[in-house]
Amino acid sequence: MGLPREEYIASGHRACAGCGEILTIRHVLKASGKNTIVVNATGCAEVVTTPYPQTAWKIPWVHSAFENIAAVASGIDKGLECRGIRDKINLLAIGGDGASFDIGFGSLSGAIERGHKFTYIATDNEAYMNTGIQRSGATPLFANTTTSPAGKKIHGKIEPKKPLPLIVAAHGVSYVATISIADLPDLYAKVKKALKAEVVSFLHAFCPCVPGWKYPSSKTIEIAKKATATGVFPLYEIENGILKFTRKPAKLEPVNNYLKMQGRFKHLSQSEIRQIQNYVKERYNFLLSVENSKCFDTLFK
Amino acid sequence: MNKKMKITKGAVIKEPGSTVKYKTGSWRTFRPVIDYEKCIRCGLCWSQCPDMAIEKKGNKFVINYDYCKGCGICAENCPVKAIKMVREEK
Numbered sequence: 001m002g003l004p005r006e007e008y009i010a011s012g013h014r015a016c017a018g019c020g021e022i023l024t025i026r027h028v029l030k031a032s033g034k035n036t037i038v039v040n041a042t043g044c045a046e047v048v049t050t051p052y053p054q055t056a057w058k059i060p061w062v063h064s065a066f067e068n069i070a071a072v073a074s075g076i077d078k079g080l081e082c083r084g085i086r087d088k089i090n091l092l093a094i095g096g097d098g099a100s101f102d103i104g105f106g107s108l109s110g111a112i113e114r115g116h117k118f119t120y121i122a123t124d125n126e127a128y129m130n131t132g133i134q135r136s137g138a139t140p141l142f143a144n145t146t147t148s149p150a151g152k153k154i155h156g157k158i159e160p161k162k163p164l165p166l167i168v169a170a171h172g173v174s175y176v177a178t179i180s181i182a183d184l185p186d187l188y189a190k191v192k193k194a195l196k197a198e199v200v201s202f203l204h205a206f207c208p209c210v211p212g213w214k215y216p217s218s219k220t221i222e223i224a225k226k227a228t229a230t231g232v233f234p235l236y237e238i239e240n241g242i243l244k245f246t247r248k249p250a251k252l253e254p255v256n257n258y259l260k261m262q263g264r265f266k267h268l269s270q271s272e273i274r275q276i277q278n279y280v281k282e283r284y285n286f287l288l289s290v291e292n293s294k295c296f297d298t299l300f301k
Numbered sequence: 302m303n304k305k306m307k308i309t310k311g312a313v314i315k316e317p318g319s320t321v322k323y324k325t326g327s328w329r330t331f332r333p334v335i336d337y338e339k340c341i342r343c344g345l346c347w348s349q350c351p352d353m354a355i356e357k358k359g360n361k362f363v364i365n366y367d368y369c370k371g372c373g374i375c376a377e378n379c380p381v382k383a384i385k386m387v388r389e390e391k
Contacts, residue, residue, distance in 0.1 A: 005357070007353050010319075010353070012322065014320075015352075017329075052314065181349075218373030220351075222378070
């Protein structure tokens with residue numbers, strides 16, 4: 001398939017069977033190559049890859065807390081600069097959705113504002129999966145989690161998902177993109193572009209989670225494909241302030257094709273599915289309306 | 302955990318990729334089996350394995366059962382349906 005054969009993450013890691021997050025990281029590292037340093041926030045990726053005294057990483061890897069991933073990456077960025085080897089090294093900050101959307105958002109925002117240079121990858125599995133499926137800022141509308149349980153009072157999470165890529169783009173960074181494991185050529189192209197950026201670049205990765213989303217482990221790729229086909233997770237990039245779709249389905253499938261594959265949405269009524277459909281459509285139409293326009297251009301430094 | 306294990310300074314792990322010592326193959330309830338008569342060697346299964354348990358040996362893709370957790374992504378997405386999931390029996 002023309003993908004690099006070298007692996008930078010080893011077998012024997014403790015991720016669940018069919019993990020979408022490890023698969024994403026595997027390909028991001030392949031695209032980034034061996035001269036890479038990874039800063040990894042607490043979360044699934046950290047816990048499953050480093051059961052002390054073992055590690056699955058074959059490249060330098062630093063563990064940080066939820067809240068300071070971007071701050072640690074900023075320090076490494078400056079450290080490498082002082083040693084005069086910054087240009088030779090790709091610096092990746094990998095955080096889950098808890099670390100990126102909620103807890104570590106402040107340090108991410110700060111690092112962007114200070115103009116550091118690294119690539120931030122938010123591996124989004126839409127809840128705190130590592131600690132047992134608690135809702136996060138990334139959990140979509142009406143998803144059933146342990147802290148937004150579907151019952152008589154509420155039908156899953158009552159708030160919609162935070163639009164993090166757009167929030168990051170509003171900081172005026174030069175490269176923001178969404179990536180999905182269902183589309184590897186697109187993923188490789190975007191990671192390569194992100195690594196070339198002179199300031200913080202941001203990638204939002206869609207990572208289906210088998211135990212959290214409650215679907216059979218073999219459907220990981222299919223769910224990611226459906227998410228793009230239904231418009232739930234559109235693939236786009238914002239380069240120098242201009243938004244472009246990199247994959248545009250000719251016609252969006254009904255969102256129910258995506259929802260019905262997952263146990264976390266099985267409690268939904270028809271009217272709730274319609275609400276989600278409207279919500280997804282509105283968001284998608286918004287992105288279409290700003291495509292190719294200079295919407296983020298004025299914010300871009 | 303081994304009682305005699307010494308904790309390194311800063312919990313530094315000095316051996317990269319050392320999780321290979323832990324065989325995750327025992328997690329499996331279904332094992333993927335490739336039918337090489339049907340296989341077109343496209344490598345899609347290799348690219349979609351979250352456990353890096355499919356390796357290219359010569360011009361063949363071979364499953365490493367030491368690490369395969371039996372998720373079934375490879376069998377689900379094989380374009381020519383050359384991979385079957387077979388129940389593990391003792």
